[in-house]
Amino acid sequence: MASDSSSASSSSDEEEESAGQKPNVDVNINSIDNSLDAIENQLSSIALNTPIDERTLPSTDYHQEPVSEIDDGSSRESASEMRRNSIGESSSSRGSGLWRNNLGVEVEVEPEADGELSSPSSSGYAGERGSSSSPTSACGTDVVRELRDNGSSIGDDGVVPLDPSQTQWIRGKQHADEDDGSISWRKRKKHFFVLSHSGKPIYSRYGDEHKLAGFSATLQAIISFVENGGDRVKLVRAGNHQVVFLVKGPIYLVCISCTEEPYESLRGQLELLYGQMILILTRSIDKCFEKNSKFDMTPLLGGTDAVFSSLIHSFSWNPATFLHAYTCLPLAYTTRQTASAILQDVADTGVLFAILMCKNKVISLVGLQKASLHPDDMLLLANFVITSESFSPICLPRYNSMAFLYAYVHYLDVDTIQIEAVLAKSNVLNEVERSLSEGGMRIEDLPVDPSANSGSLFHLTHRKTPTNGTVTGVGGPAGLWHFIYRSIYLDQYVSSEFASPISHPHQQKRLYRAYQRLYASMHDKGVGPHKTQFRRDENYVLLCWVTQDFELYAAFDPLADKGVAIRICNRVCQWVKDVENEIFLLGATPFSW
Amino acid sequence: MASRRRMLLKVIILGDSGVGKTSLMNQYVNRKFSNQYKATIGADFLTKEIQFEDRLFTLQIWDTAGQERFQSLGVAFYRGADCCVLVHDVNVMKSFESLSNWREEFLIQASPSDPENFPFVVLGNKIDVDGGNSRVVSEKKAKAWCASKGNIPYFETSAKEGFNVEAAFECIAKNALKNEPEEEMYIPDTIDVARERQQKSSGCEC
Ligand SMILES: Nc1nc2c(ncn2[C@@H]2O[C@H](COP(=O)(O)OP(=O)(O)O)[C@@H](O)[C@H]2O)c(=O)[nH]1
Ligand SMILES: [Mg+2]
Numbered sequence: 001m002a003s004d005s006s007s008a009s010s011s012s013d014e015e016e017e018s019a020g021q022k023p024n025v026d027v028n029i030n031s032i033d034n035s036l037d038a039i040e041n042q043l044s045s046i047a048l049n050t051p052i053d054e055r056t057l058p059s060t061d062y063h064q065e066p067v068s069e070i071d072d073g074s075s076r077e078s079a080s081e082m083r084r085n086s087i088g089e090s091s092s093s094r095g096s097g098l099w100r101n102n103l104g105v106e107v108e109v110e111p112e113a114d115g116e117l118s119s120p121s122s123s124g125y126a127g128e129r130g131s132s133s134s135p136t137s138a139c140g141t142d143v144v145r146e147l148r149d150n151g152s153s154i155g156d157d158g159v160v161p162l163d164p165s166q167t168q169w170i171r172g173k174q175h176a177d178e179d180d181g182s183i184s185w186r187k188r189k190k191h192f193f194v195l196s197h198s199g200k201p202i203y204s205r206y207g208d209e210h211k212l213a214g215f216s217a218t219l220q221a222i223i224s225f226v227e228n229g230g231d232r233v234k235l236v237r238a239g240n241h242q243v244v245f246l247v248k249g250p251i252y253l254v255c256i257s258c259t260e261e262p263y264e265s266l267r268g269q270l271e272l273l274y275g276q277m278i279l280i281l282t283r284s285i286d287k288c289f290e291k292n293s294k295f296d297m298t299p300l301l302g303g304t305d306a307v308f309s310s311l312i313h314s315f316s317w318n319p320a321t322f323l324h325a326y327t328c329l330p331l332a333y334t335t336r337q338t339a340s341a342i343l344q345d346v347a348d349t350g351v352l353f354a355i356l357m358c359k360n361k362v363i364s365l366v367g368l369q370k371a372s373l374h375p376d377d378m379l380l381l382a383n384f385v386i387t388s389e390s391f392s393p394i395c396l397p398r399y400n401s402m403a404f405l406y407a408y409v410h411y412l413d414v415d416t417i418q419i420e421a422v423l424a425k426s427n428v429l430n431e432v433e434r435s436l437s438e439g440g441m442r443i444e445d446l447p448v449d450p451s452a453n454s455g456s457l458f459h460l461t462h463r464k465t466p467t468n469g470t471v472t473g474v475g476g477p478a479g480l481w482h483f484i485y486r487s488i489y490l491d492q493y494v495s496s497e498f499a500s501p502i503s504h505p506h507q508q509k510r511l512y513r514a515y516q517r518l519y520a521s522m523h524d525k526g527v528g529p530h531k532t533q534f535r536r537d538e539n540y541v542l543l544c545w546v547t548q549d550f551e552l553y554a555a556f557d558p559l560a561d562k563g564v565a566i567r568i569c570n571r572v573c574q575w576v577k578d579v580e581n582e583i584f585l586l587g588a589t590p591f592s593w
Numbered sequence: 594m595a596s597r598r599r600m601l602l603k604v605i606i607l608g609d610s611g612v613g614k615t616s617l618m619n620q621y622v623n624r625k626f627s628n629q630y631k632a633t634i635g636a637d638f639l640t641k642e643i644q645f646e647d648r649l650f651t652l653q654i655w656d657t658a659g660q661e662r663f664q665s666l667g668v669a670f671y672r673g674a675d676c677c678v679l680v681h682d683v684n685v686m687k688s689f690e691s692l693s694n695w696r697e698e699f700l701i702q703a704s705p706s707d708p709e710n711f712p713f714v715v716l717g718n719k720i721d722v723d724g725g726n727s728r729v730v731s732e733k734k735a736k737a738w739c740a741s742k743g744n745i746p747y748f749e750t751s752a753k754e755g756f757n758v759e760a761a762f763e764c765i766a767k768n769a770l771k772n773e774p775e776e777e778m779y780i781p782d783t784i785d786v787a788r789e790r791q792q793k794s795s796g797c798e799c
């Protein structure tokens with residue numbers, strides 16, 4: 001499966017691949033003209049020509065260079081690992097170690113030790129950890145390696161097929177040698193840029209920021225030109241490309257994409273990208289720009305490439321990025337309560353909150369200020385800690401975008417001690433492992449009469465683990481393939497496991513994009529709120545149902561009968577309600593924003 | 594190699610139209626010269642990487658159009674510039690007389706934190722024309738003006754022959770650097786949770 005997962009990761013990330021058209025090399029992309037016509041020309045030259053789905057049209061028909069050029073991330077991978085290695089070294093000099101186990105991630109966020117509030121718990125832990133942990137100098141790379149192992153071993157069980165996510169980001173920035181003159185660069189399906197209001201590049205998903213300085217200046221000129229007319233540029237369409245702009249004070253964010261994602265989704269992704277930047281630096285950077293418009297923030301972001309590539313990658317697999325909700329690891333109610341009780345002890349020591357997570361799934365979350373933790377912040381935090389040191393300053397943009405908190409991050413597994421001992425004794429970690437290997441809600445298990453059941457996902461002692469990759473069935477009843485249920489009140493969602501009709505990462509990504517579109521169309525302010533939507537295309541029947549309490553997104557076999565599908569959706573909702581104390585974190589006060 | 598971080602320098606080139614701004618930039622970046630005159634419309638951007646005192650720099654060069662009617666990029670255009678290059682044609686008196694206006698225009702629009710010491714460089718271009726016989730702005734005159742504006746470095750160049758262009762841009766980079774301010778202190782606040790609690794979650798900014 002190791003090789004399986006790596007091939008999956010490269011092939012499933014469509015943006016990685018080229019769109020296969022000859023770029024229009026004649027147009028000088030680094031110049032801007034005063035007339036709007038010229039700006040349009042600009043954009044179409046930035047955006048190149050009509051992109052063509054690379055699956056239907058092999059790019060090799062047109063030219064030879066990209067294929068070999070596009071997958072040589074290995075040399076740069078080692079370079080980025082080296083960079084992160086040095087982060088590891090600096091963290092070790094702070095004397096706090098990082099336990100690099102992968103079962104759960106515990107994050108405590110606490111105020112700065114200050115006066116009466118001396119945050120006893122975490123500083124104490126940090127000390128013990130420093131002495132008991134393995135040599136920290138290599139921790140950056142170790143984390144990377146272990147997570148990678150983790151990804152493939154879970155893949156082995158076939159339970160988390162959605163795993164293209166887990167290896168890709170690790171490489172950090174890819175194709176760093178490209179610039180806007182490279183044909184391969186021009187063919188990337190989705191670019192992200194961050195630049196300052198003076199036109200200096202801050203971040204680019206692909207290519208070297210400095211080499212893209214001219215391109216960056218062009219973007220700034222376009223934005224300022226429109227701004228000068230008292231207007232704001234939000235979206236420019238050029239052929240199949242969309243250029244989406246987001247201005248956040250002195251920071252400009254731009255996405256150029258031919259993925260056909262809705263504008264609202266792309267814009268949401270830019271918001272998250274900005275949020276991630278704020279999580280790392282806080283909005284105090286605005287002040288630096290105010291004082292000195294030449295301010296260069298790239299040094300402050302040094303070594304964070306992996307965080308951004310990981311986030312950008314999650315835009316194509318993690319529903320939390322557009323649902324604005326988080327998801328929990330399915331667990332027996334008592335297990336989660338046990339975990340919460342243990343975390344509560346931690347939280348009582350003066351931290352803002354404590355979360356126990358498994359990858360991007362929450363096991364438990366406690367804390368006085370729970371109400372202030374926005375799901376987007378959780379997403380950004382989880383994305384950040386994957387690559388972070390054990391004790392690091394972070395900002396939660398939705399909590400307070402101007403200031404830092406300190407996050408204590410600790411990786412746990414069954415063999416380790418302290419908190420974990422308590423967790424292990426109480427069987428929480430074993431249960432977590434079991435949930436990971438057995439999966440949560442499987443559509444094959446959708447009860448005929450949900451309420452008649454025990455109301456538990458875990459009463460079945462011997463649930464079959466699906467055999468990976470082999471088509472054993474056609475999904476759930478009546479052609480149900482998949483669903484996502486989002487509880488509006490809880491700000492949480494649950495997603496069914498992927499059944500065989502969508503076992504391939506390509507299929508999963510396509511479904512993800514379909515949900516994303518569905519979500520955007522259901523939330524389109526111009527059209528007004530929809531209650532239900534039923535659409536059939538060659539790939540699926542998609543059904544969406546929005547009420548005051550929940551949103552249900554379901555995918556069926558394209559031949560599914562409408563009436564039956566609606567009945568199945570009712571059953572799914574009932575099922576979710578029956579097992580809600582295992583799939584959701586209940587009892588949390590509703591988030592207050 | 595214990596190299597310090599790379600730096601990006603934003604350089605803006607100003608001057609009347611036809612004095613050779615675009616040509617100078619092309620000569621410097623691409624080592625090319627064309628006799629064809631093609632008016633720059635709006636702005637043009639070129640970049641060049643240079644090594645200087647074992648540091649790597651990227652010059653982000655913003656070429657402008659001299660024509661008054663194309664000045665609409667305004668503030669946004671000049672913002673965050675590290676150096677401003679003023680160009681005149683030594684064969685055209687009017688282009689020299691405009692330098693003051695260009696300088697002022699820049700200082701107003703860019704409003705740099707320390708205008709007195711903002712790095713300018715003046716280039717007297719096209720010294721090759723007619724073997725220097727049609728020249729109307731003498732080196733002495735140009736230097737006197739530069740001295741009066743706080744000792745602005747002055748170079749005589751020919752974009753056509755490539756004369757002095759490299760040296761001029763090296764000085765531009767050097768000056769941009771000299772003006773590099775003490776690294777901006779970046780000290781964000783930390784949250785005092787105890788106080789926040791008393792204020793009943795007023796910390797939420799949404
Ligand atoms: N002989 C000569 N001609 C030059 C020189 N620099 C520019 N030119 C010519 O002057 C004209 C205007 O140059 P250009 O760079 O477009 O000026 P700009 O409007 O300031 O950008 C063009 O025809 C150039 O070929 C130079 O150093 N010597
Ligand atoms: Mg010009």
